[in-house]
Amino acid sequence: MSTQYTVTSTPRAEESGAVALAVASLPASFGPVATGEAARISAIEGAPRWTTEAIKAIDGGASGIVVVNPVPESTAALLDAAEVSGVAVVLDQRWASNPGLAGAEDAARLVAGRAAMLDSVATAAAGSDPERLLTEHLAAVVRVTGGLDAVRVLRRGTHGYTVSGRLANGAPVSLQGVLSNSRPAGVDFRLYTDDGGVSITVPEPLAAWPAEVRATGPQGEILLPTLYESAHRTTWRRLKEHLDAGTLPSDLAGFARLTESIAHLT
């Protein structure tokens, strides 16, 4: 029988990360901490200075940390602290943590050399912070495509943004953010090749809606197996795997690259 890890969460992490639901859906692995006891896992909100909060949790004896929707900031000190203490830090990102993106990443890699264009649109509710949307959008895109070249912001405003870039083979990339209450929130990717491509639709993590990944080629179209697991639950399940195996996730290193990309956006 595997270990059950006790969990504590900040109210904001609970709200945006649906922590109680994720923990309840992994009852053999995680459970609430008893009053007065120290939890082994801390869930924190990824608001500014989240890395400081995470270091505090490490200093307080946490074995694992879940950061919900982190904003870009330097992760160097946290990475050092996590490695020294052997603490697993996982990031629960709005779209990049969707379990369907693993298959999407493979499908995209297979056609990357023949890519002709990547067109991606992220949608969030009107009034959302477009800067935050761009971070979440870019995190999902680089998860699938790897790093982008020549990324620059063409415009940004209260209704969204347009960002241009290039794939490794020079093909044009366009990322658009749209703020509206009448378009389903989520992110949509279209990677076109000379004879088809890969399309990916990633839903919100509010429910276990599956991402849809379709690979289109001369022989037809394949819908990759749909995974009815929310990004939140996937993150917690991944944390459990690292804790049981004693390994450290690469989330912080990947996020450092994303932070650097965003810092260099012109």
Added chain:
Amino acid sequence: MSSHPQATPLGSPRPLGVGILGAGPVTQAIHLPSLARLRNILEVRHIMDVDSAVAESVAARVGANYSTSMDALLGDPDVDIVAICSPHQFHADQVIAACRAGKKAVLCEKPFAMSGEEAARISAVSEETSVPIIVGAMHTFDPGWLAAEANWGDLSENVHTIRSSIVLPPNARFEDFATEIITRPAGGTPDYSDVEVIKNALRGGIMGLAIHDLPLVRRFTPDFEDLEVLQARHVRPFGYVISLRSGNRIIELRAAMNKTWKPEWVFEAISDDAALRVDFTPSYVQAGSAVATITRGTTSTTYGPYEHNGYEGEWRELAQLALRTKQPPSAESLINDLTFAIAIADATVDVAAAEHANSHAGARS
């Protein structure tokens, strides 16, 4: 097969006669099949093409007369409506000639001119002769689009984002589903390192492909003269990524024409609280109308699919115009559509040339 298969029942009014200038793939794969569905109101009576063999062969398919000169077609008294399906550079002069020939209505394939000066000449002749003209922007005649237009309410005033995304296989794939083509223009192997090739491809993409949706875009962009190109990039082998700002509206145009079998043609207009999405059927085939969905909050209403597409819609409209049972579109509206397209094409090729230069400089460094 009879040379005049479209027999008219006794007592019915005689169908209007149609003459077509240019008998290439558009005429063969689009107009003749559309007209075949409307035999009770329209009858093809004259086909003109500079290639006599093509003119004769295409005319024989519908039992029509044929010729190799525009004057012969315009002088044919059986022709009431003229459709201009020739190469772009001939459109303006042929529209003007058809108006002066006293025909009842003119359909000109898009674009109906290649410059503002040509458009102004057409406008003047149309006003002088009172011959109604429509441009073959088929999506504006699509019943799905028209149903959306009748129901989108104040969306056009509040839109902040407009998207047109077009993914198409080579034309031949759908031409072959629509008819048996006699001749096709020869293709080439472009040199993408040549900036002039890129510029021509972009201009061709806008005036030949984007132009299908630019009249739709213009419905949502009243301040279209205030136009800024944010990016314009060529997509290989044929396509574009174009971002524009018009007033406080953002316009995103995407196109990819390649060897895929899977077409996708989507137009979207989005505000804070409402969104329109129109999924059009591919070109050439008679695959029914677009499906339009208007969403307000989380409630969506869908219009279509209806049985006919915009190609057939054009011809239905032409018949009404020729019979004077419907008011023609204003020449100003057609000119504004064209001016909008030319403005985008002009601005886009300049930006694309600069982007191309930067891209190649980056590749060398």
